[in-house]
Amino acid sequence: MSHAIVIGGGIGGLTAAAALSLRGWSVTVLERAASLDPVGSGIAIAPNALRALDTIGVGDDVRKLSALQGAAGLRRVDGRWLTRTSAEAAAARYGDPTVLLLRSTLVNLLAGRLGPAALRLGTTAHAVDPETGRVSTGDGDLEGDLVVAADGIHSAVRRALFPAHPEPVHSGVTSWRIVVPRPEGDVRGSETWGRGQVFGIMPLADGLVYAYATAPADRDGLGSATGSNGRDDPDGGREKAELARLFAGWHDPIPRLIASAAEDRILRHDLLFLDPPLPAFHVGRVALLGDAAHAMTPNLGQGACQAIEDAVVLAHVTGGSGHRPGVDLAAYTAARLARTAKIMRRSRAVCRVTLWSNPLAVRARELGMSLAGRLGDDIALRQFDDVFTWRPPVS
Template identity: 55%
Template sequence: MPAPRAVVIGGGIGGLTAAAALHHQGWTVTVLERAAALEPAGAGIALAANALRALDTFGAGDAVRALSGWQADGGLRLPSGRWLSRTSNEAAARRFGGPVVVAHRADLVAVLASRLPEGAVRTGSPAVLADPGGPGRPARVTTPGGELEADLVVAADGIHSATRALLFPGHPGPVYAGFTVWRVVVPRPAEPFPAHETWGRGMIWGTIPLHDGRVYAYAQANAPAGGRSPDGELNELRRRYGGWHHPVPAILAAADPAAVLRNDVHHATTPLPAHHRGRVVLLGDAAHPMTPNLGQGGCQAIEDGAVLGLLLAGAGDLGRALPAYTAQRLPRTTEVVRRSARIGRLVSLSAPPAVALRTAALGAANLFGPRVVLRSHDGIADWHPPVHPYASQTKARTREAL
């Protein structure tokens, strides 16, 4: 009996995770990536313990843990440099059962792609869902090289997912969150510094060391949608953040103007009615775009892919597995989207009285130690992959339900 076949639309972190998880469970997988190469944005990504445990389900967790660069203290600061709260990766590991790994996205993509057989990823291959399929009928995907049939299609085509729009045409889709973000990776400054996130009036800056001697920096500021700096985004960052504490000025001085990324932030204010339809599942930003304020966008995409792989172990039973995928992922990701949006609104405060109250509250919370600072991730970073009573049984199933 031939292995069941999955087609993954999108070769980002979520799509590659789903492909690797399904391949680990015996599926034949084809990943269709629009770009000419797997060249992710030149930025970092924070992977909390929940994402690492998801990666463990198909053997990639330890390789990603080896990419960690942040091992020491860090915390929350004001633009003047004053510390509002302190924490550490050790405290996070104690509370959630594992550390936070901050890695370059390109390194994470390389680890995920290495879990796939040669030829599984087709770059320069845009794909469009032609038919979501159904009982007794495969799904069909159109590509420049012809049409592909599949037992399962995984739509990981991003925040502006065309697949989501086809499956749920009445859904309003993501909306602008009211702020934009910048990201850049630079060489580490000579003068040492602790990892930090700094909150100003409607603005934040974060700096985290990477394992290879570089630094990942990110910024967020309230701004109209679609805005761009007339003299370049690096100059915009220097105007906004050039007077903030060390190492912000040093990072801005070392940054390559061409390497600064700027993206408006969109998120889902209305959850989808389901994360599947027919033989198609949505994951990552295609299913639940969120603000970056909990650092869970990539983590939830990784969870999606791992859970899908577990539910479809062996041939799998799509008749039960895909509704189970929606039942597990929809409530959880909806809650993470909402919690991240609440943090985003708190960060976006700009009126002086509101900012003063926020500063006082954060300073008071620090008196109770790092456990209070980490509490915002309770119920998120402590997630463990599910174990289903029928998961092991599906290995013995045939493709009768496909």
């Protein structure tokens, strides 16, 4: 039986491990954390990722958690809709909804597809040999026919395989994420754009709301890049006060959501991305996956979705347990590089537009969006056609 070593127990790594296991691989997941308690809060699983999750038997479990219903779209600071569609229209167009759920829920669903022996927690991969598939850890060496590097945006494996490639760069944006109880009143899924700032509201199951906010990293004394894409501020009270200041006067329920946030549960991150894209997603027996391969800004909500796509495509091209994967990894790069590079560029372009702060530019942006919205409810959806209609390869 062929053996795969997955470095990283996040969503991409766990999806890859589950997909490979279903194809008969023996899988070992190395996760440096002592538990799979994920860093993060909410996550969006779009129709393309739901279809990918179907291949490992998790798609329907995620669909059951769908809570986004009714109108959704982009709004002005005063609450007026700029573009609007509905969750029902999106589901009808793509055959599936976009499901918002807690990241921890998805991690648990994926981990449940693996046997306990597959997970090695508290284990760090120190070095990888792409020619032999040997992975060095503090507990000794392992050797795999395939090594999946799903070790995140600051991937040590990527750095070793492509030492001349630029490190992730700062987008100029810092972000906050919170999960709070759903307040009274009509809470719609929306994203509100102001002068360089964004606030998103996404209803979750179980009476919760996932909310996120972004602002320029150097705005009004906000900290500049720290080189971390997962910085949790130890002084949650300061972050809550900063959110309340930045979004004071924005439409309801934004101030109420901020006020209800637990001070020690606010996550703050600087947004980084890879630029330019990597020349390949593999070297020898090693395949890069998710943020390790194509870290992108979150503006299209496709970061985790593309990692899930990566995972099921990788399992497909490497074949079953009796197949050596070496030559097939070129097929993995061929299947994934162009698609992810395009989505990375589009996401970064949207990020730049959200940073506009000149009043004339913001007004022109709003007029353009309002005009597009008057042309039909499906205008907002069409831009996602090439993203959401993707389907996993069929054996």
